[in-house]
Amino acid sequence: MRLSQSLIPTLKETPAEAQIASHRLMLRAGLVRQMSSGIYAWLPAGLRVLARIEQIVREEQNAAGAQELLMPTIQSADLWRESGRYDAYGKEMLRITDRHDRELLFGPTNEEMITAILRDTTKSYRDLPQIPYHIQWKFRDEVRPRFGVLRGREFLMKDAYSFDLDYESALLSYKKMMLAYMRTFQRIGITAIPMRADTGQIGGDLSHEFHILAPTGESGVFYDADFKAGNALSVKYDEAALNQFYQSVTTKYAATDEKHDTEIWATIPDARKREGRGIEVGQIFYFGKKYSESMNYSVIGPDGGKIFPEMGSYGIGVSRLVGAIIEAQHDDAGIIWPDAIAPFRTAILNLRQGDGACDAICESLHAEFGDDCLYDNREERAGAKFAEADLMGHPWQIIVGPRGAAKGEVELKRRASAERFELPVAQAVAMVRG
RNA sequence: CGGGGCGUGGCGCAGCCUGGUAGCGCGCUUGUUUUGGGUACAAGAGGCCCCCGGUUCGAAUCCGGGCGCCCCGACCA
Numbered sequence: 001m002r003l004s005q006s007l008i009p010t011l012k013e014t015p016a017e018a019q020i021a022s023h024r025l026m027l028r029a030g031l032v033r034q035m036s037s038g039i040y041a042w043l044p045a046g047l048r049v050l051a052r053i054e055q056i057v058r059e060e061q062n063a064a065g066a067q068e069l070l071m072p073t074i075q076s077a078d079l080w081r082e083s084g085r086y087d088a089y090g091k092e093m094l095r096i097t098d099r100h101d102r103e104l105l106f107g108p109t110n111e112e113m114i115t116a117i118l119r120d121t122t123k124s125y126r127d128l129p130q131i132p133y134h135i136q137w138k139f140r141d142e143v144r145p146r147f148g149v150l151r152g153r154e155f156l157m158k159d160a161y162s163f164d165l166d167y168e169s170a171l172l173s174y175k176k177m178m179l180a181y182m183r184t185f186q187r188i189g190i191t192a193i194p195m196r197a198d199t200g201q202i203g204g205d206l207s208h209e210f211h212i213l214a215p216t217g218e219s220g221v222f223y224d225a226d227f228k229a230g231n232a233l234s235v236k237y238d239e240a241a242l243n244q245f246y247q248s249v250t251t252k253y254a255a256t257d258e259k260h261d262t263e264i265w266a267t268i269p270d271a272r273k274r275e276g277r278g279i280e281v282g283q284i285f286y287f288g289k290k291y292s293e294s295m296n297y298s299v300i301g302p303d304g305g306k307i308f309p310e311m312g313s314y315g316i317g318v319s320r321l322v323g324a325i326i327e328a329q330h331d332d333a334g335i336i337w338p339d340a341i342a343p344f345r346t347a348i349l350n351l352r353q354g355d356g357a358c359d360a361i362c363e364s365l366h367a368e369f370g371d372d373c374l375y376d377n378r379e380e381r382a383g384a385k386f387a388e389a390d391l392m393g394h395p396w397q398i399i400v401g402p403r404g405a406a407k408g409e410v411e412l413k414r415r416a417s418a419e420r421f422e423l424p425v426a427q428a429v430a431m432v433r434g
Numbered sequence: 435c436g437g438g439g440c441g442u443g444g445c446g447c448a449g450c451c452u453g454g455u456a457g458c459g460c461g462c463u464u465g466u467u468u469u470g471g472g473u474a475c476a477a478g479a480g481g482c483c484c485c486c487g488g489u490u491c492g493a494a495u496c497c498g499g500g501c502g503c504c505c506c507g508a509c510c511a
Binding site: 009011012013014015016017018019034036037091092108109138140142143144146151155157159209218280281282283315316317318319320349351352380381382383384385386387388390399401402403411 | 440444446447460469504507508
């Protein structure tokens with residue numbers, strides 16, 4: 001992509017409404033534009049990031065045995081009356097009336113709908129377990145949207161739902177999602193710590209929230225420095241490995257301030273105590289038969305009796321992740337994208353547009369990397385190009401200036417470490433390809 | 435939902451108190467200049483001053499109502 005022809009409206013100055021770094025940088029780097037309070041348009045560069053995160057999430061859900069489908073954004077009020085949540089949900093639910101005065105709503109979540117679908121389509125114990133999921137826009141009419149996409153009203157979420165015949169099996173589904181989430185965050189290139197979201201009854205409801213550490217996070221978090229995410233990508237989806245992995249990521253103390261237990265906290269050596277702020281980017285939840293029973297969803301068991309499935313739900317805030325990652329990974333100059341989700345892996349900076357050697361090298365690099373690079377071919381000063389590349393946060397910058405171009409060399413800059421290498425073109429290409 | 439603030443070219447703001455028909459910086463267009471960290475000069479384009487109503491000879495400015503947006507708090511993927 002040539003920057004001169006792109007729709008990436010970067011800003012030199014910060015819009016007044018943006019208070020925190022990620023919001024400021026998302027606007028300045030031309031990723032999003034606000035269309036209404038808590039509602040954003042995703043511009044080309046922002047959409048690319050969103051799509052990359054979405055794809056990693058999708059691949060890891062599939063790897064865990066979950067199956068993708070797509071449910072609508074608009075739902076019927078009647079469906080929600082079955083579970084009793086239509087009245088219980090309150091003003092956060094955006095209620096809509098159609099031309100026939102039918103009551104509809106813009107879905108804030110999909111437990112009712114997925115339960116209705118499974119109720120219609122699975123009749124026998126042989127049809128379970130199932131973990132359907134979708135990646136779809138949700139709407140929650142937040143009282144006070146803020147922090148850009150971190151607390152929007154409209155947001156993109158991956159939500160999965162597990163249906164199992166018994167508790168043991170449901171717990172296994174829960175552990176599969178735990179692994180899928182840790183693999184997902186690892187591939188994205190961030191550290192997210194699973195934190196107990198329920199202090200409660202042993203054997204009862206079970207839930208973990210996944211937090212990215214960032215000073216501007218909305219939740220206070222407490223955790224044991226001994227927590228190790230480990231290499232989730234090497235863990236297999238068999239029962240023994242899942243149990244071991246689950247054990248390894250959930251035994252060390254980690255809790256948000258809401259669930260903080262000062263008694264347990266006191267037993268941890270001071271040197272290992274860590275307090276900070278976190279941004280919640282995911283949550284997994286086991287809730288048993290709450291919906292299968294209230295919505296009368298059962299399958300026939302081997303003995304001919306009814307089995308009400310044990311359920312769980314599993315969310316990842318895909319659009320929120322974009323903001324959360326920036327919040328965790330930026331500096332004064334701009335965004336520092338992890339390689340896996342950067343809108344463009346490489347930027348080509350032509351410092352002397354119109355110079356024969358510079359133009360030729362840039363054109364060949366552009367052809368080499370194709371869609372995965374952004375070629376700054378504008379008639380701008382070097383300084384402007386450096387500043388914009390740093391702002392946009394491309395993992396690699398290939399700087400092509402007349403000094404090196406004459407020798408067939410370019411300068412390669414790594415955004416994260418600010419390391420610079422002066423290399424022949426072919427070596428620079430090899431290094432970027434890694 | 436309580437408390438506070440703001441709405442003036444694309445962005446950041448001044449002007450409002452003390453009414454006289456809009457200004458600055460950045461950005462944009464054209465030309466010259468500069469050429470490794472947001473260059474300098476010149477000439478331009480671009481504004482229903484959030485909306486509606488009122489006061490007045492005259493309203494961005496004063497008054498009333500509405501809408502929108504932001505911040506702090508309580509609530510949430």
